[in-house]
Amino acid sequence: MQQKELNQYMVNLEPIGKGVYGIVYLAYDQLEKRRVAIKELENLERATHEAYVMKQCGISKFLPTFYDFFENNGKAYIVMEYVKGETFGENFDSHSKKRDEKLSVQITINILKGLEVFHKTGFYHDDIKPKNVMIHNDDPETVKIIDFNSSKKIENVGLMKKDLSDTAQMCIFLINGTVPEPVDKAEIHNRKLKSILFKALNTDAGDNYNSLKEFIAELKEFR
Template sequence: MKLSDNYLIIEQIGSGSFGDVYKGRDIKNNKDIAIKVENITKTKRIRHEYKVYKYLKENGVIEKVPKIVDYITTPKYNFMCMEMLGKSIDDIFNDLDRKFKIETVLKLGIDIVNIIKVIHKGGFIHRDIKPSNFMVGKEDSNKVYILDFGLAKKLYDNTGNHIRFREGRSMIGTVRYCSINMHLGLEPSMRDDLESVGYMLIYLAQGKLPWQGLKKTKDQSQVDCIGEVKMCTSLAKLCEGLPDCFKEYIIYTRKLKFDEQPDYEYLIKLFDKYLNLKDKENKYEWVDLEDNELKTTKNTIL
């Protein structure tokens, strides 16, 4: 199916709550691309995401995010054509029996904190940190990218001031990885992205989090149940069996003030110090695996 004179839509390769993603072809450049599609009568999340990518590019953020090839609108649909990446961290995690080696998680910690630093310095908070929103390169699977900026928000207003602190905010993002302050209804900021990264890394190292599988009760919603367990779980239990750097990471991110500039280098050094002690080569465990050693999964990149 032709999207325009420049692009072909080949097959669906993923889906999400806000639309679908297809494998496509850039006819002019003879390259595979990913095409995200949304029905404009339901949502305009891809339109927002395109504006975020455009703003980030204008502010010099080009290394850690997929390249946007084109944006096309029709009376019924919005299409965003973007660089084709490899598998998501979530897909690889499932392929490797839902637990990464500690060296892999430490390296992810270093790479992802660096990515978040770049996004924050580019003027945005992501607000939906989760394994499926990080992908590896198609040609270089040792390189990690962040994507899906449909829920991203500007950090600063038009006068350059930090967004205002507000209470009574609705939950946004993926509840499993949301910060405690987001459960309390506080406006998310840089600290919340980083706290979410911490929970995601612990999940990838442990294979689970203490608040997974909870259901709503007569008196509490599922979100409230998860929030209560998240607040009541000790760091000793949360980080059981893991190097101290994970506990120190969570302690630091939870102590950050709403508009405080995080010390990203401190967080990177927490992981880097332990990784150096392990004296392992600087590549992910999946890099040398053949394609047939990884299960076949469809990426969900929306």
């Protein structure tokens, strides 16, 4: 496999991930003696924003660890923990395998736990969807939220609820293998669980969850 050296990193030139704004490569940190992921972005402003947000994150097993940020030949590079596994798919209308409700809830709770830590940076993710959450061998403990370049400042509680609603959609996606249109066609056998998820979707009304912690507490009954 072709490689190139960037600063202290030996980078494999075969991408392991591609997004709208960046390409992710597997690399080896020659100083720290560890495998890392390096995200290459051409938009320096967007890259700087994403690096800043990742650097502010506290420690969570459900968020990738930020290591380094640098520029080279007009491009920006974010160095982070290498995450083993795969994403759940692309968008909510794509199709994936169906998972049982208990497993889906366990995964959903861990996404919410990662977001709890992330929100302490003062930002919300704003792009929770299948392509931005990874897992290895369907083990809920390996869940990782990725791709923070769409994140925005939390200026009011309503904005935070966007992540809450998107995570509820993730749970529906996991159970159904897609999010049907309209969403009330979703097949969720446990009526109480369906009621909880649909309450979380309702971001515009007062009758929904005021925090991720409150949503997690309601879901714990089903894990």
